[in-house]
Amino acid sequence: MQVFKCLSCNKIEKINKKELEREMPCPKCNGTMYRIVPKMKLGEILLTFQWITEEDLNMALHIQRQLSRSYPIGKVLKLTGKIENKIIEKALEFQRSELEEKARYSVEI
Numbered sequence: 001m002q003v004f005k006c007l008s009c010n011k012i013e014k015i016n017k018k019e020l021e022r023e024m025p026c027p028k029c030n031g032t033m034y035r036i037v038p039k040m041k042l043g044e045i046l047l048t049f050q051w052i053t054e055e056d057l058n059m060a061l062h063i064q065r066q067l068s069r070s071y072p073i074g075k076v077l078k079l080t081g082k083i084e085n086k087i088i089e090k091a092l093e094f095q096r097s098e099l100e101e102k103a104r105y106s107v108e109i
Contacts, residue, residue, distance in 0.1 A: 003037035005098075023048055036098050043073050045091045046083065056082045 004013045004024060008031030015021075022044045026033045034040060034048050043061070046052045052060075060076040071079075074088040 001037070002035055004033035005036050006031050006033045008032070039098060040095065041073075042088075042091055042095060045094055046077070046087070049091070049094075051087050051091065052077060052082055 002015045002017060002021065004015065004021075005011070006013075006026040006029060009026060009029045011026055011028045011033070013027065013033060015024075021035060022040065023032050023034050025031070032048070035044075040048070043052075043057045047054065047057060056077065057073075060073055060080065060082065063080065064071055064073060064076050067076075074083070074092070077083040078085055078088060
């Protein structure tokens with residue numbers, strides 16, 4: 001089960017689908033719905049808000065795999081100049097707020 005929330009109207013939609021989706025159109029207002037269960041990874045959030053491109057993320061993931069020690073994806077994106085620290089902070093704040101949202105809906109799921 002996946003749970004989505006609309007960025008525009010805050011509609012919550014539960015979807016029974018095995019394949020994970022990052023976003024989908026809202027059936028109520030046609031706005032962008034993003035996944036709150038299971039939680040979105042930082043890269044998915046950055047893509048959803050179009051703060052990075054799919055190419056940027058793939059490049060950062062490739063670099064992350066090549067490093068001898070694991071770096072957080074936000075740090076890799078920052079070090080490669082693809083994103084500013086304030087955007088990473090916004091995305092992490094969004095991720096934390098959605099964890100609180102998830103906790104409210106996990107009781108109902």
